[in-house]
Amino acid sequence: MVAPVIAVHSFQRGTGKSHLAANLAVLLVQRGLRVGLVDMSLHAPALHILLRLPVPTESPSPSFAAYILEQLPCPAATLDRTAALGLDAYGRLFVLPASTDATVVRRVWQHGYSVEQVEHGLHILTQELALDVLVLDTDAGVQPETLVTLALCDTLLVLLRLDSQDYQGTGVLLDVARQLDVRQPLLIVNQAPTVYAPAAVLAQVAHSFATPVAAVLPHFDELAALASSDVFVLRYPQHPLTHALHTLARRLP
Numbered sequence: 001m002v003a004p005v006i007a008v009h010s011f012q013r014g015t016g017k018s019h020l021a022a023n024l025a026v027l028l029v030q031r032g033l034r035v036g037l038v039d040m041s042l043h044a045p046a047l048h049i050l051l052r053l054p055v056p057t058e059s060p061s062p063s064f065a066a067y068i069l070e071q072l073p074c075p076a077a078t079l080d081r082t083a084a085l086g087l088d089a090y091g092r093l094f095v096l097p098a099s100t101d102a103t104v105v106r107r108v109w110q111h112g113y114s115v116e117q118v119e120h121g122l123h124i125l126t127q128e129l130a131l132d133v134l135v136l137d138t139d140a141g142v143q144p145e146t147l148v149t150l151a152l153c154d155t156l157l158v159l160l161r162l163d164s165q166d167y168q169g170t171g172v173l174l175d176v177a178r179q180l181d182v183r184q185p186l187l188i189v190n191q192a193p194t195v196y197a198p199a200a201v202l203a204q205v206a207h208s209f210a211t212p213v214a215a216v217l218p219h220f221d222e223l224a225a226l227a228s229s230d231v232f233v234l235r236y237p238q239h240p241l242t243h244a245l246h247t248l249a250r251r252l253p
Contacts, residue, residue, distance in 0.1 A: 003036075003126045004253035007153035009138040009146070011169030015159040016190045018046035019223070020245075021137035023233045027249040029082065029091035033132040036078070036125055038096040040064055040149060041139045042108060045098035049228050051081050053097055065099035067121050068113045074121035075128045085234065094129050115148050122152065133253055141169075142176055150177055155252060156185040157214065162192060162201070167208070174209055186214040188248070194218050215248045217241065 008021040018041065025037040039047040042065065047053070056062070060071035067077045078094045087093060099108075122134060138149045150156060156177055160166040170187075177185050187209060192201055198216040206213045220241050223232055233242045 003131045003133050004154045005122070005134045005136065005152055006155045006157065006252055007136040007138055007149050008157045008159070009149070009173070010140050010159040010166075011142070011173045012161075012166055013044055013140045015140070015161055015166070016217075016223075017041075017140065017159050018050060018137050019228070019232065020157070020159060020188065020190070021135050022047055022050045022231050023245050024249055024252065025093060025135045026085065026087065026231050026233055027246060028133055028135070028252070029087050029093045031249070032088070032090040034092045034094070034130055036094045036096065036122075036129060036131045036134045038064060038122070038134065038136045039098035040145070041137055042098055042145075043139055046228065047095065047137055048097045050231060051095055052084065052230075053079060053081070053095065061099070061101075063097050063099040065101075065108045067096070068108050068117070069111060074125045078125065078129070085231065092129075094125075094131070096125070113145070113148065115151050118148050119152055142173055147176070147180065150180050150182055154183055156182045157188055158185060158211075159188045159190045160205075161190060162196070171209065174211055185211055186251075187211050188214055189216040191219045192216050214251055215244060217244055 008017050010017045025035050028035045039045050060066040062077040062079055066072040067074045078096045081095050082092045136149055139145055158170060158173060160170040174185060187205055189201055189205055201216045202213045222236060226232060226235060233245055236242055
C-alpha cells in the first residue's frame with residue numbers, strides 16, 4: 001500500500017479509541033487529505049454513531065463485514081461523509097463502517113479473515129479512491145484479528161488510561177507489537193485526571209513502557225457530555241482538547 005496506515009488501538013474498550021480515530025481522520029481531511037476511515041471493531045462498533053451514518057436500507061449494506069464476506073468489493077462498501085459533516089471540499093472522508101447486524105457479525109467470526117484479505121481490500125480501497133492515508137479503528141484487546149491489523153500498520157497509536165488494568169494490558173500489547181515489528185508504536189494517555197501535570201504523566205508513562213508518548217489528553221466534561229453524538233473537533237473547534245488533537249495530527253503522516 002502506498003498510503004500510510006495509522007491504526008488506533010487499546011487493550012481495553014472504553015478508552016476513547018473510536019473518538020480519537022474519528023477526530024484524527026477529520027483533522028487530516030481538514031488538512032486537504034483524502035482519508036479512508038475503517039471501523040474494524042466488530043464487537044463494539046461506534047463510528048456509525050459518531051459520524052451520523054444513515055441507517056442501512058439495502059442488503060448487503062456498506063460495511064467492513066460485507067467486504068470480508070465477499071458481498072461487496074471494498075470501495076463499494078464505503079460511504080463518502082465529506083459533505084454530510086460539512087468538511088472542506090479539498091479533503092475527502094471515506095468511511096468503511098462496521099456492521100451493526102448481529103447475524104452478519106456472527107458470520108464474520110465463523111468465516112474469519114486473513115492478513116492477505118484485509119491487505120488486498122485496503123490496497124484496492126487506497127488505489128480506487130486515491131487515498132492519502134488510512135485510519136483504522138481496531139477491535140480492542142489482543143485477538144487474532146488484532147494481529148492482522150498490527151501487521152499492516154505503519155503507525156500504531158495505543159490508548160491507555162491511568163489505571164492498573166490498562167497499564168498491565170498495554171504492556172502485553174506493546175510486547176506483541178514489537179514481536180510483529182510494528183514500525184512506530186506511539187502511546188496516547190487519554191482521559192488523564194486534571195490533577196496530574198501532563199509533563200509528569202508523559203515522563204512516567206514513557207519510562208514505564210520504554211515507548212514514546214505522543215500526547216497526554218486530559219479529561220474534559222464537554223467530551224463526556226457529547227455522549228458520542230458528534231465529532232468533538234467539529235463541535236468545539238476552539239477547545240483546548242481540539243488544539244491538543246491538532247498537535248497530535250501534525251505528528252502523523
